[in-house]
Each structure stands twice: as structure tokens, then as C-alpha cells.
Amino acid sequence: xxxxxxxxxxxxxxxxxxxxxxxxxxxxxxxxxxxxxxxxxxxxxxxxxxxxxxxxxxxxxxxxxxxxxxxxxxxxxxxxxxxxxxxxxxxxxxxxxxxxxxxxxxxxxxxxxxxxxxxxxxxxxxxxxxxxxxxxxxxxxxxxxxxxxxxxxxxxxxxxxxxxxxxxxxxxxxxxxxxxxxxxxxxxxxxxxxxxxxxxxxxxxxxxxxxxxxxxxxxxxxxxxxxxxxxxxxxxxxxxxxxxxxxxxxxxxxxxxxxxxxxxxxxxxxxxxxxxxxxxxxxxxxxxxxxxxxxxxxxxxxxxxxxxxx
Numbered sequence: 001x002x003x004x005x006x007x008x009x010x011x012x013x014x015x016x017x018x019x020x021x022x023x024x025x026x027x028x029x030x031x032x033x034x035x036x037x038x039x040x041x042x043x044x045x046x047x048x049x050x051x052x053x054x055x056x057x058x059x060x061x062x063x064x065x066x067x068x069x070x071x072x073x074x075x076x077x078x079x080x081x082x083x084x085x086x087x088x089x090x091x092x093x094x095x096x097x098x099x100x101x102x103x104x105x106x107x108x109x110x111x112x113x114x115x116x117x118x119x120x121x122x123x124x125x126x127x128x129x130x131x132x133x134x135x136x137x138x139x140x141x142x143x144x145x146x147x148x149x150x151x152x153x154x155x156x157x158x159x160x161x162x163x164x165x166x167x168x169x170x171x172x173x174x175x176x177x178x179x180x181x182x183x184x185x186x187x188x189x190x191x192x193x194x195x196x197x198x199x200x201x202x203x204x205x206x207x208x209x210x211x212x213x214x215x216x217x218x219x220x221x222x223x224x225x226x227x228x229x230x231x232x233x234x235x236x237x238x239x240x241x242x243x244x245x246x247x248x249x250x251x252x253x254x255x256x257x258x259x260x261x262x263x264x265x266x267x268x269x270x271x272x273x274x275x276x277x278x279x280x281x282x283x284x285x286x287x288x289x290x291x292x293x294x295x296x297x298x299x300x301x302x303x304x305x306x307x308x309x310x
Contacts, residue, residue: 004130004166006033012048014039014068015060015091020115024058024091025118042066049081053176055162056129058122060091061104068102068174076108076144083180084143084187085136085158087129089113089122110134130163136183138190144253154193156186169307188240195233196283199252202226203279210272223260226275227253233282244293245285251300252278277303 011033015021018040025036039048041064046245057075060069071086090109092101101112110133111125134145136158141230146153161171161177207224230253237246255274262268281290290296
């Protein structure tokens with residue numbers, strides 16, 4: 001492969017062992033990297049990433065004040081730093097517990113290298129990040145490089161500025177910020193789709209009974225869960241490209257709430273008939289099939305008119 005250009009790459013290296021830290025720094029320096037920030041504990045990771053946006057993070061698993069895997073999880077969750085998609089290489093001692101390594105990979109680490117870190121070992125991991133970085137996936141409780149257990153999970157196009165800069169591409173601060181923001185929107189979209197799937201599943205389980213006029217405590221509890229999920233979706237829709245779907249969620253929350261609060265002998269079956277089309281419309285909205293608030297309002301009106309006027 002072509003020679004990598006480290007002159008425009010920023011690396012943050014954190015290790016409690018000063019000798020090991022300097023050894024990795026020396027390898028990077030010999031490759032042409034000059035923007036290398038050093039740290040020795042978890043607290044410093046939080047400080048440095050709050051003020052800087054490195055293209056690569058290299059961290060020792062066991063730091064003096066904590067576990068770097070836990071820090072990685074917070075980076076992936078967007079709780080630390082400015083880029084949850086930043087490549088992360090974990091450094092471990094040669095006889096590290098395999099379970100601890102797997103746990104770190106499950107938190108979102110890209111790759112692992114053992115001490116003592118050699119130039120060949122580090123560069124093989126860097127080359128892998130450049131050419132064959134694992135795709136990023138989103139589940140209900142995880143966002144990061146694809147793991148063994150993530151078969152079938154939703155894949156997003158995560159930005160890899162580290163790779164692009166190593167290949168000589170010049171990327172400005174605003175370009176990088178926009179790439180990260182766009183990818184974060186994709187993550188939000190995936191998470192909202194999970195809520196939409198849950199709403200559809202709940203409604204599929206109770207709609208046939210409600211449409212027949214049945215009503216009991218279990219149905220009331222399920223309707224309460226639908227209200228809660230619809231309201232949760234509404235809250236998460238704010239300031240996203242799916243904001244217009246909030247109208248559908250609001251309508252579903254209102255309909256399910258009204259059904260929940262009715263008595264056995266006062267069930268409005270016409271309102272029960274609104275549940276399934278509203279759930280389908282919400283899923284369609286998250287899939288991009290409803291592009292504006294006007295379109296969402298029109299769907300609500302058509303669903304309501306079609307059912308309530310039947």
C-alpha cells in the first residue's frame with residue numbers, strides 16, 4: 001500500500017507507564033507524526049478530549065485511576081469528547097485476561113495491541129484501520145465497531161478522518177464537525193426505528209382484540225406502554241431530521257391514552273382501528289417515506305377521516 005502521511009494526523013496516547021508511553025510515541029514520531037498528545041490516566045482523557053479532537057486514540061487498558069474500556073464506552077456514547085466515531089486502539093499487557101480484552105471490545109474498541117508495542121505491531125493495526133476498519137453498527141444499547149454478536153444489526157457510515165488524513169486528504173475543522181454530526185443523526189435515526197419497531201410490536205399484539213371490542217387490565221397496561229413509547233419517541237425527535245414524525249407520535253399517544261382511560265363498556269372500536277395505521281405511518285416516517293410535517297399532518301387527517309367517518 002502507499003506510504004501513509006502522518007504529518008496532518010493528531011494522536012492522543014494515554015498510558016500510566018511513562019516508558020511504554022514514550023516507546024509508542026517514538027514509533028509514531030518515526031512515522032512522521034508530530035501532533036502527539038500524551039496522558040497517563042482516565043481523568044486526563046476527559047480533559048484532553050474536552051479540549052481537542054484527535055484522529056486516533058491509543059490507550060492502555062488498566063490506567064492508574066480506572067479502566068480505559070469504561071472510558072471508551074463513554075466516548076462511543078458521546079459523553080466524552082467531540083467524536084464518538086474516533087478510531088481507538090487498546091494496549092494490553094501480553095498476559096492480559098482474555099475476558100477483559102473481550103469486554104473492552106464489547107465497549108467499542110477498534111483493535112488491540114500487546115506490550116511491548118513494536119513498530120510492526122502498531123503499524124499493522126493502523127493499516128487495518130485505514131483499509132479494513134470494522135463497520136460501525138447501532139443496537140439499542142451499543143454503537144461502535146461491529147462485534148461477533150452484532151450479526152444483522154443496523155450499519156451506519158461512520159466517518160474515518162484518520163484514514164482519510166493518512167492518505168493525504170486535507171480535512172477542515174468544519175468538514176470534520178459536519179461529518180460527525182451527520183453520522184450522529186444516522187445513529188439517532190436507528191435508535192428511533194427501534195422505538196418504532198417496539199410500538200408496532202405492541203400494537204400488533206393488542207389491536208385484534210381491541211378491534212373486536214375486548215378490553216381488560218392487560219390491554220390497558222399495553223396501551224400505557226404504547227403511550228410511553230410514543231412520548232419517548234417524541235422527546236428524541238426534537239432537533240433531528242425526523243422531527244416531523246412527532247405529529248404522528250403525538251396522535252398515537254393521544255389515541256392510545258384515550259383507549260387506556262376508557263372502561264370495558266365504553267371502548268370506542270373506531271379509535272382502536274387507528275392504532276395499526278398510525279404505527280405503520282410512524283415506521284414509514286423513520287424509514288424516510290414521510291418527508292415533511294405537512295405530509296405527516298395529511299396522513300393523520302386521512303387516517304382519522306377514513307376510520308372515524310366509516
